[in-house]
Amino acid sequence: MDKQIKGGANTPGSGLRRRDFLAGSAAVAGAAATGAFTLPKRVYAASKAEITFASAKFFAKDSMNEVIDKYNSSQSAVHVTYTELPPPSSSTEVHQQLVQMLASKSGSPDVFTQDIVWIAEFAEAGWALPLAQYFSADDMKAYFPGIVQGCTWNGALTAHPWFVDSGMLFYRKDILDKIGAKVPETWDDLVAAAMKGMGGDTKFGMLWQGKQAEVLVCDLVSFVGSNGGSILAPDGKTVKIADPEAIAAVQLMYDTINKHKITPADVLSWDEEPSRRPFVAGQSVFLRNWSYTWATAQDKSTSQVVDKVGVAPLPHFAGKSSAACLGGYQFGVNAASKEKDAAIDFLKYLSTPETQLHFAVTQGLAPTRQEVFDSADLGKANPFMQSLKSVFVGALPRPVTPQYPQVSLVLQSQVSKALSSGDIEGSLKAAKDQIDQILAG
Amino acid sequence: MDAIARFWGVGRAAALMLLPAMAALATVSVYPVIEGLWLSFRNTSLIFRTDKFIGLGNYIALMGNDKFWNAWRNTIEFTVLSTALETALGLGMALVLYEAFAGRGVVRAAMLIPWAIPTVVTSKMFGWLFDGQNGIVNYLLRAAGVIQDNINWYGSTDHALLTIVIADVWKTTPFMALLLLAGLQTIPHSLAEASTIDGANAWQRFWMIRLPLLLPTLLIAAMFRTLDAFRIFDLVYVLTGGGPADSTEVLSTLTYKTMFSTLQFGVGSAMSTAMFATEIVIAIGFAVFIGRRLPMGG
Numbered sequence: 240m241d242k243q244i245k246g247g248a249n250t251p252g253s254g255l256r257r258r259d260f261l262a263g264s265a266a267v268a269g270a271a272a273t274g275a276f277t278l279p280k281r282v283y284a285a286s287k288a289e290i291t292f293a294s295a296k297f298f299a300k301d302s303m304n305e306v307i308d309k310y311n312s313s314q315s316a317v318h319v320t321y322t323e324l325p326p327p328s329s330s331t332e333v334h335q336q337l338v339q340m341l342a343s344k345s346g347s348p349d350v351f352t353q354d355i356v357w358i359a360e361f362a363e364a365g366w367a368l369p370l371a372q373y374f375s376a377d378d379m380k381a382y383f384p385g386i387v388q389g390c391t392w393n394g395a396l397t398a399h400p401w402f403v404d405s406g407m408l409f410y411r412k413d414i415l416d417k418i419g420a421k422v423p424e425t426w427d428d429l430v431a432a433a434m435k436g437m438g439g440d441t442k443f444g445m446l447w448q449g450k451q452a453e454v455l456v457c458d459l460v461s462f463v464g465s466n467g468g469s470i471l472a473p474d475g476k477t478v479k480i481a482d483p484e485a486i487a488a489v490q491l492m493y494d495t496i497n498k499h500k501i502t503p504a505d506v507l508s509w510d511e512e513p514s515r516r517p518f519v520a521g522q523s524v525f526l527r528n529w530s531y532t533w534a535t536a537q538d539k540s541t542s543q544v545v546d547k548v549g550v551a552p553l554p555h556f557a558g559k560s561s562a563a564c565l566g567g568y569q570f571g572v573n574a575a576s577k578e579k580d581a582a583i584d585f586l587k588y589l590s591t592p593e594t595q596l597h598f599a600v601t602q603g604l605a606p607t608r609q610e611v612f613d614s615a616d617l618g619k620a621n622p623f624m625q626s627l628k629s630v631f632v633g634a635l636p637r638p639v640t641p642q643y644p645q646v647s648l649v650l651q652s653q654v655s656k657a658l659s660s661g662d663i664e665g666s667l668k669a670a671k672d673q674i675d676q677i678l679a680g
Numbered sequence: 681m682d683a684i685a686r687f688w689g690v691g692r693a694a695a696l697m698l699l700p701a702m703a704a705l706a707t708v709s710v711y712p713v714i715e716g717l718w719l720s721f722r723n724t725s726l727i728f729r730t731d732k733f734i735g736l737g738n739y740i741a742l743m744g745n746d747k748f749w750n751a752w753r754n755t756i757e758f759t760v761l762s763t764a765l766e767t768a769l770g771l772g773m774a775l776v777l778y779e780a781f782a783g784r785g786v787v788r789a790a791m792l793i794p795w796a797i798p799t800v801v802t803s804k805m806f807g808w809l810f811d812g813q814n815g816i817v818n819y820l821l822r823a824a825g826v827i828q829d830n831i832n833w834y835g836s837t838d839h840a841l842l843t844i845v846i847a848d849v850w851k852t853t854p855f856m857a858l859l860l861l862a863g864l865q866t867i868p869h870s871l872a873e874a875s876t877i878d879g880a881n882a883w884q885r886f887w888m889i890r891l892p893l894l895l896p897t898l899l900i901a902a903m904f905r906t907l908d909a910f911r912i913f914d915l916v917y918v919l920t921g922g923g924p925a926d927s928t929e930v931l932s933t934l935t936y937k938t939m940f941s942t943l944q945f946g947v948g949s950a951m952s953t954a955m956f957a958t959e960i961v962i963a964i965g966f967a968v969f970i971g972r973r974l975p976m977g978g
Contacts, residue, residue, distance in 0.1 A: 335940045342726055360943075364727045442813070449835070451923020505812035507924040508834035517813065641727050644942040652747070652926050659837050659925040 287315065288581035293322040293340065293348035295333045295568060302601050310588050317581040322348055327568065328511070330354055330453060334644075341366040344575040349582040350589075352401060352568040355389050356453075356637050356647075361571060362392035363641035368572040370396045373583045382607045389636050390569055399570040399586055402595075402604035405563040405634035406461050406553060407627065409518065409526040409536070413547045414441065422551045424561075426465070426491055429525060429554045433501040436524040443523035444501025446514040447492070451655040454510045456637055456647050457564035458527060459654055462488040464562025464635045465555035470650065471638040476678055480650070481664070481671040487556070489654060489663050497661065507658055519544055527553060529566065533623055534603060550623070552630045565634035567605075599624060605631065642677050649673045713956075719949035726943040738950035748951060750926055751934040752958070754841060758930060759909040762848045767902050769849065770856025775886070777857065778864045788861075791854040799851065803918035806847040810834065834920055837927040844915050844928055852909075856901055863897030864890065895973065903966040910959055931955045 294303060307319050325332045337351060341361065353361060361367040374396065379387045382400045390398035408429075410422060414436040423429035433444025448454040463469060468484030471477065479485060495502040501524075506514060511528060518526040519536050521543035526532065535541065536548045552561040570589060572582045588594060592614075595606040600620040605627065606612045618625050638646055653670035657663045723734045742748050777788055794802070810817050810833040818830045833843045867890060875885050891898075913932035916922060922929035922937070931951065939948030 331941060338726065338940070338943065360727050364943075365729065449924070450921055451926070452921045503813055503835075504832045505835045507832075507836070508812070508840070508920055510921075513807075513811070522813075642942075645944075648937055648941060651923070652929075655923045656925040659927075 287318045288578040289318050289320070290349035290576070290578050290581050290585060291320045291322055291347045292350045292585065293324055293337065294352040295324045295330075296326045297568075297602050297604065305601075306589070306594060306597065310585060313588075314584075317578075317584055319350075319585055327354070337361075341573060341575075346573060346575045346577045349573050349576040349578055350586055351571050351573065353398065353571050355386075355398075355565060355567055355569055356643050358390060358398045358569065358571070359392045359639050359641045360643060362395070362397035366571075366574055367397040368574045368576065368579065368582075370399060370572065370583075374399065381609065383609060383612075383632065385565065385632070385634065385636070386567070386569070386607045389565060389639070392639070392641075397571070399572075399590060400607035401569050401589070402567050402598060403607050403631050403634070404529050404566040404605060405631055406457055406527055406529060406566070407563060407630045408551045408553045409528060409532055410549050410551065411436070411441075411521075411524050411544065411547055412549045414524050415549075422549065423525075423554050425557050426554045427557065430495070430499045430501060433524050434499060437501065440521060441524060443503055443517060444499070445495055445525040445527075446502065446509075446518055446523045447495075447506055447527040448510050448514050449492070449507040449655070449658055450510040451651045452510055453647060453651070455654055456650050457566065458492070459489070459650060460564040460635055460637055461527065461553050461562055462492055464564075465553060465559060466491075467556070467559045469635075469638075470646075471640065471674075475638070475640045478671045478674045478678070480674065481667045486664055486667055489657050489667060491556075493658055493661060493663060496658070507655065530605065530624070530627060531603065550627065550630075552633060561633055563630055563634040565636045567607075640678065642680070645677045646674050649677070716949045717953060719945050720953045722946045724945040724949075726945065734946070738946050739954075741947065742950055742954060747926065747929070747934065748931075748954075751929045751931050752954075754926075754928060755910060755912070755930040755932075755955075758841060758845060758848075758912055759906055761842075761845045762852070762909050762912075763902060763906045765845070765849045766853045766856045766905055767898065769853045770860055770901075771898070773853065773857035774860035774864055775890075777861050788858075791857065793854075794851050795855045797851070799914040800918055802847060802851050803915050806843070806850075806915075807834075807919055810843050810846075835924055837925050840920055840924060840928045844912075844919060847915055847919070848909070848912070852905065856905060859901040859904075860894065860897060863894050863901075866897075867893045896970070899966065899970045899973070903963065903970070906962055906966070907959055910955075910962065931958075 292307065297303070303323075304321060307321050311318055324336050327333065334354070334357060337353065337357075340348060341351075341364075358367070362369075379396065383403065386400045386403055387396075390396055390400055408423075415422065415432060418432065418435045420432040420435065421428070423432050429445060437444045447458050449458070460470065463480075463485045466484045466488040468479060468482055468488060470480050470485075472479055496504050496506070514526060515528055515532055515535065517523055518528075518532070519542040533548070533550060537545055539545050553563055555561040570586055572579065572586060576582050590608075592608055592611050595608050595611045596614065596616055598604040599606050599611065599617055603621070603624070605624050606617070611617060612625065612628060637643065640646060649670055653666045653673070656669075657666035660666065720738055721733060721735060722731060723737065724731045773791070777784065777791070797805075809815055812818065812830055812832040812835055815833070817833070818827070821827045822830070831839060834840050871889050871893075872885055875889050880888065911932055912930050913936070916928050916930055916933050917936070920928045922933050932955070935948050935951040935955065938944055938951060
């Protein structure tokens with residue numbers, strides 16, 4: 240900025256330049272105006288199928304526009320217009336806007352992106368087009384089986400895989416080296432290492448998210464799953480949240496705060512960002528968070544822990560196996576779309592190995608196609624992502640039911656009560672009763 | 681005859697001219713209220729594509745719904761606490777600003793800044809200030825020796841609602857102060873002067889002269905504030921999301937979650953109707969009180 244201003248003032252011809260600039264911008268404006276008149280959208284309508292694509296905002300908008308522009312210019316049958324929704328961190332608003340658009344049955348947006356937990360709900364409401372007639376079971380074998388299962392409701396494929404994310408354990412390599420501890424595999428290891436590693440500026444041992452919000456359910460799934468428990472049985476009807484495995488897991492969440500004192504009670508009001516900031520400021524040994532934390536921890540301008548962070552699957556209870564909460568956004572096609580074939584064509588383009596690689600490299604969205612995940616190209620561009628395969632493969636879905644939003648609200652409230660009051664069994668039993676009632680519906 | 685015909689003509693013309701305004705009001709105000717009422721008598725869920733009339737079913741369910749009553753209690757608690765504090769502090773500020781001192785104009789203008797900041801921004805700001813670990817409020821309290829350990833402002837069921845009250849008081853007290861300042865300025869100077877000559881001290885001047893004359897303004901300002909505070913949404917939504925353990929869940933946030941997360945429009949509408957009913961009771965209470973205390977005529 241400074242340099243430009245100086246240059247302008249010192250250059251004798253700066254006045255003339257400004258006139259040139261003004262003339263130039265007038266010409267540009269004129270061109271834009273004529274452009275708008277000579278290229279009306281009606282011209283497309285005669286020969287092209289017009290469809291709209293609505294997606295939550297991931298990182299740079301330009302990156303998504305780039306993909307759409309490329310598609311628009313690659314063929315002459317379909318023209319896509321992009322509608323940007325709020326970012327995934329405001330998922331309630333994304334959900335609300337999608338519901339308003341889909342429930343109006345106007346057919347717009349034709350293609351949309353949805354959080355994996357809404358798939359059953361949108362399918363049950365009849366808003367998502369069943370995709371089995373467009374994508375065969377063989378086609379879907381190219382994707383991770385867990386994610387294909389997540390895109391299926393009542394035996395029908397109603398969503399299409401886009402990208403995968405999951406909760407994982409971030410740890411401070413330098414601290415573990417200093418205290419001579421290995422990367423923890425069980426929660427006992429983690430508690431021991433956290434207690435040993437705390438001290439000085441490292442005020443905290445382990446940070447997670449306990450805010451009464453969706454993220455609490457994600458954390459809950461990881462803790463309960465790592466003890467072999469679950470919220471609902473696979474039948475989607477039997478509630479298992481008050482089983483001994485789940486009670487022990489929530490007890491551990493409570494104990495990190497009140498017994499082991501490796502976690503500040505503040506996590507009860509923290510979601511992702513408030514818990515991430517102390518970690519990248521060097522205040523904590525461990526952190527449970529999503530994969531985006533990695534890039535922010537390597538950013539020299541804001542992070543105190545560049546090159547000091549490692550990633551591993553979340554720990555598990557002795558004798559059980561690790562579990563992470565499966566996340567990520569997936570594609571859907573509007574059942575009321577007036578241009579279904581065009582929508583499917585665009586969806587296929589979004590899912591080619593090339594496009595998936597593009598999303599992975601430019602936006603950090605992990606591919607759901609197995610071959611892209613394992614490809615040498617991805618290994619070169621983002622070796623960190625490839626190292627996460629074991630985490631993603633072990634990721635568990637949140638309860639799959641069209642009543643998920645109601646179930647989630649009960650869990651948020653009751654687990655928050657358990658963690659605040661310490662009455663874990665009572666709170667979880669109350670949660671079970673309420674969820675039973677919802678499912679009996 | 682002539683007069684009646686003329687009046688009828690004028691009346692018709694007036695009615696015609698009022699029509700656009702009436703139509704606009706009906707579409708944006710009356711229709712949504714009636715639609716909301718109508719929905720509250722139905723079991724409407726977008727997810728399961730159900731939509732049937734169930735009479736008072738939603739209201740009966742609401743009666744036994746602990747979450748609803750918990751939110752109702754929190755809302756009342758928030759409303760009473762914040763309105764009382766804002767009225768008391770606002771009155772103090774108004775009395776100070778009423779006196780002449782150097783730079784009074786600047787102070788009066790600057791005072792409105794907290795009120796002019798969008799609530800979502802205020803919420804984010806208070807999120808930082810009251811952060812339990814790295815927030816400046818805890819830092820200052822610790823430095824001043826008031827507390828030994830950090831206070832967990834938002835993460836503890838003991839303080840979360842109180843912290844939201846503090847944020848609201850910071851934001852809205854200036855508004856109250858301005859309303860009351862306007863009221864103070866309508867009180868004739870001569871009354872205060874006369875009482876001074878009669879030997880009244882400052883306290884007596886305030887208690888016997890200004891406060892009684894300010895009471896109409898005070899009550900009306902408090903009524904506006906109460907009705908507004910009852911609808912609290914953004915501070916809670918941004919700062920705590922209703923937690924921890926539902927300790928900050930208020931009627932607006934619960935209704936929003938029920939309607940737009942779970943898409944149960946029937947139950948959600950019953951909740952908002954119940955909220956509406958409570959507000960009407962509050963408004964009538966104030967109106968009766970104001971009417972009794974101050975026969976204002978008209």
